[in-house]
Amino acid sequence: xxxxxxxxxxxxxxxxSVGGGMAAMPLIQNQVVTLHGWLTLTEFTDLITIAEMTPxxxxxxxxxxxxxxxxxLPGALVATAGCILPSCIIVSxxxxxxxxxxxxxxxxxxxxxxxxxxxxxxxxxGVSILLLALWGEGGFTMNVQDINLIALGLFAAAFxxxxxxxxxxILVMTGCGVLGGILYTLAG
Amino acid sequence: MEKKKSWKxxxxxxxxxxxxxxxxxxxxxxxxxxxxxxFADELHWIDDEEMLNLAAIxxxxxxxxxxxxxxxxxxxxxxxxxxxxxxxxTVLPPLIIISxxxxxxxxxxTNAIVSAVLKGMQSGVAAVVADxxxxxxxxxxxxxxxxxxxxxxVAFVANYILGVNVMLIILACGVIGAVxxxxxxxxxxxxx
Numbered sequence: 005x006x007x008x009x010x011x012x013x014x015x016x017x018x019x020x021s022v023g024g025g026m027a028a029m030p031l032i033q034n035q036v037v038t039l040h041g042w043l044t045l046t047e048f049t050d051l052i053t054i055a056e057m058t059p060x061x062x063x064x065x066x067x068x069x070x071x072x073x074x075x076x077l078p079g080a081l082v083a084t085a086g087c088i089l090p091s092c093i094i095v096s097x098x099x100x101x102x103x104x105x106x107x108x109x110x111x112x113x114x115x116x117x118x119x120x121x122x123x124x125x126x127x128x129x130g131v132s133i134l135l136l137a138l139w140g141e142g143g144f145t146m147n148v149q150d151i152n153l154i155a156l157g158l159f160a161a162a163f164x165x166x167x168x169x170x171x172x173x174i175l176v177m178t179g180c181g182v183l184g185g186i187l188y189t190l191a192g
Numbered sequence: 193m194e195k196k197k198s199w200k201x202x203x204x205x206x207x208x209x210x211x212x213x214x215x216x217x218x219x220x221x222x223x224x225x226x227x228x229x230x231f232a233d234e235l236h237w238i239d240d241e242e243m244l245n246l247a248a249i250x251x252x253x254x255x256x257x258x259x260x261x262x263x264x265x266x267x268x269x270x271x272x273x274x275x276x277x278x279x280x281x282t283v284l285p286p287l288i289i290i291s292x293x294x295x296x297x298x299x300x301x302t303n304a305i306v307s308a309v310l311k312g313m314q315s316g317v318a319a320v321v322a323d324x325x326x327x328x329x330x331x332x333x334x335x336x337x338x339x340x341x342x343x344x345x346v347a348f349v350a351n352y353i354l355g356v357n358v359m360l361i362i363l364a365c366g367v368i369g370a371v372x373x374x375x376x377x378x379x380x381x382x383x384x
Contacts, residue, residue: 132352
């Protein structure tokens with residue numbers, strides 16, 4: 005039964021991918037390419053490219069993509085449900101515990117230690133995206149000429165606008181998308 | 193909360209999570225700055241500190257960070273129903289977008305204008321993340337709590353430069369926080 009197989013496979017991916025993002029990739033590859041042969045390795049690479057280009061968590065994107073290709077829309081729904089089911093159960097439980105016991109001083113202490121770490125992790129993700137935007141897939145080089153000037157200009161302008169006028173971030177991202185679409189098309 | 197108002201809250205929760213999810217490029221941590229902007233700065237449903245607490249829990253749980261974070265925010269705002277609503281809001285955009293793309297994905301992948309727009313958005317995403325890091329990091333520095341600043345710097349170096357596993361960093365920082373609380377508590381007891 006293909007639907008049960010999809011559900012079970014993506015439940016395992018959802019359950020064992022702790023840390024999110026790229027951590028889920030090898031698990032997805034193992035289930036989808038190695039174990040079940042639902043996608044070829046080339047299709048899997050395409051999937052990762054698409055998942056990177058489009059919004060949403062990579063696990064949800066893969067579930068939808070694989071489900072669609074294997075069993076159409078019902079397949080996509082089943083695979084996506086499977087992938088978020090473990091989160092729903094475990095995180096709901098943690099949410100209940102957190103809101104019940106958050107005032108204990110030991111919990112406050114642990115969370116106080118975690119907060120600066122989370123800021124550091126957000127910063128780390130930000131640096132990765134910025135380097136990707138400025139230097140492209142090739143990654144960081146010491147050569148200043150490799151910097152993508154359009155990307156640098158857009159970043160600087162967007163950052164300045166955010167700091168000064170504090171608009172909705174979605175407005176800024178859409179603006180960058182439109183400007184990027186025009187500038188890169190003209191430049192390319 | 194009266195019934196009518198709570199319907200409004202649920203609708204707003206759905207629309208907000210749907211919007212945020214539709215713009216979460218780059219996955220994982222990018223959703224935290226967007227949620228902070230929406231739920232803390234704009235709607236004032238959650239404060240900055242709590243947003244970071246929820247982010248830490250989302251990171252330490254299995255599954256996608258974005259989904260976990262929306263469950264927590266939804267639960268915080270409107271209980272179990274809120275959690276269900278925000279899961280729906282978060283999952284629908286990628287579900288719709290990928291379903292459409294998977295039907296003609298080679299055409300999409302090679303379209304020059306699509307990739308130009310997405311390349312432009314990358315700069316915008318980087319700017320939004322940088323802005324939120326300045327806000328949150330600045331607050332931690334302003335508190336003049338040397339241990340927190342140190343934890344922030346070391347965690348960044350460990351994660352970004354040394355590539356240490358995120359779970360290990362979270363675990364270590366949690367232990368540091370717990371030990372510190374016990375230590376401060378102990379000292380207070382001693383002073384009595």
